[in-house]
Amino acid sequence: MRKPRDFDAELKTLEDKARTLKERKVKQLGELVIATGADALDVETLAGGLLGLVESGDAARKAEWRKRGAGFFRSGKAEPPRAAGGDQ
Known part of the structure; x- marks a missing residue:
């Protein structure tokens, strides 16, 4: 006969x-904010920028941001910031 399973213990393990x-x-998201220098922004500006990114439907722009992000992780440094608006 099989030993009965302790579902409560398994659930607690999964929750942990x-x-x-x-x-x-x-923690990793906080480290990313610091590594990119975004910790110098006020919280409202950072939140607004992230919301704009999430809401953006422009696939080409998201692809550009993904490319810059990949470059950041390869080099370990942030690229110099662009002019305000970033449409250059």
Whole structure:
């Protein structure tokens, strides 16, 4: 006969793992903000910029941002900021 499973213990283990993963994600996002220099922005500006990125439907612009982000991770440094608006 098989040993009965302890579903409560398994659920607690999964919840702990999910909490650990969420904490790691939050820490990494904070490190990314600092590494890019975005920590110099006020919270409202940073939130507005992120909301604009999420809401943007322009696939070409998102592809450009993805390319710049990939370059950042390859080089370990942020590219010099563009002029305000970034449409150059």
